[in-house]
Amino acid sequence: MHEQLSEKEKNPLASLDQWEDDLLERYPETGYNPNGKAKSAFRNYDAPPRDTVRDFYQLNHRYQTLDFVLEKEAEYQPGKRGTKPIWQAMEFLNTLVDDSDPDTEMTQIEHLLQTSEAIRKDGHPRWFILTGLMHDLGKVLCLYGEPQWAVVGDTFPVGCAFSEKIILPDFFSENPDREKPELSTEYGIYEPGCGLDKVHMSWGHDEYMYRISKDYLPQEALYMIRYHSFYAAHREGAYTHLMNEQDKKMFQWVRAFNPYDLYSKSDSPPKVAELKPYYEDLIAEFFPPEVAW
Numbered sequence: 001m002h003e004q005l006s007e008k009e010k011n012p013l014a015s016l017d018q019w020e021d022d023l024l025e026r027y028p029e030t031g032y033n034p035n036g037k038a039k040s041a042f043r044n045y046d047a048p049p050r051d052t053v054r055d056f057y058q059l060n061h062r063y064q065t066l067d068f069v070l071e072k073e074a075e076y077q078p079g080k081r082g083t084k085p086i087w088q089a090m091e092f093l094n095t096l097v098d099d100s101d102p103d104t105e106m107t108q109i110e111h112l113l114q115t116s117e118a119i120r121k122d123g124h125p126r127w128f129i130l131t132g133l134m135h136d137l138g139k140v141l142c143l144y145g146e147p148q149w150a151v152v153g154d155t156f157p158v159g160c161a162f163s164e165k166i167i168l169p170d171f172f173s174e175n176p177d178r179e180k181p182e183l184s185t186e187y188g189i190y191e192p193g194c195g196l197d198k199v200h201m202s203w204g205h206d207e208y209m210y211r212i213s214k215d216y217l218p219q220e221a222l223y224m225i226r227y228h229s230f231y232a233a234h235r236e237g238a239y240t241h242l243m244n245e246q247d248k249k250m251f252q253w254v255r256a257f258n259p260y261d262l263y264s265k266s267d268s269p270p271k272v273a274e275l276k277p278y279y280e281d282l283i284a285e286f287f288p289p290e291v292a293w
């Protein structure tokens, strides 16, 4: 559908991290209290996204349709790309090279370990630490040839009206689902309070990794993995009309996870080789040696 676009137009970000850097400007650390106060958290409206990030969201909001999501959900059923141990998947993800400055950017493994080490330092349970380690592993989608807009970016439900609380909502005017009245009402194809499990989310690393890990991790961990980029909900309070009681309860865990994802980045890079044995043990506690991808 976008053969006519150049490589730069297809993938406007210099690196996947550019999206996360932008999140940091949108949600600066000051004033954020993850303990149930997310709605009143500080959002910096004075930090408009840089041009590459805008270009990225324009593509994301245009192409993430219900049909696209259904197609990807089928295409990436676990097992379709064979099996692989978790640590090997981390090393695979680390082969991702983009145009960013290698001196200032952390490797993918370093970001994962920084997140998990920050969680570990705060004395959280082992499943929580493991969640930090794994939350972005779904970015291997990039290595399977998916464009940036189908790997990272804020996520949101498809199949119903797009909330004004999603970043740069005006770009949804280019989404063809807007032309379909049955997909454009507040509830669209869903029932009030039906629960997010019944809701199709825009396709990306969150949903993909949820599907890979859903038989192995506790519910709280799965919520963190599946919804950590759903900023319209966990930071802006949108889409409660689709949530059930369990979702509302579990979102406190999504909010508890968020600061570790966003604000653990400035610390010094973790020593990967030194930490590997600890994490190999932790992985083995929850996952089989071979995991279906």
Ligand SMILES: [Fe+2]
Binding pocket: 135, 136, 205, 228, 229
């Ligand atoms: Fe992520």
Ligand SMILES: [Fe+2]
Binding pocket: 111, 135, 136, 261
């Ligand atoms: Fe992350």
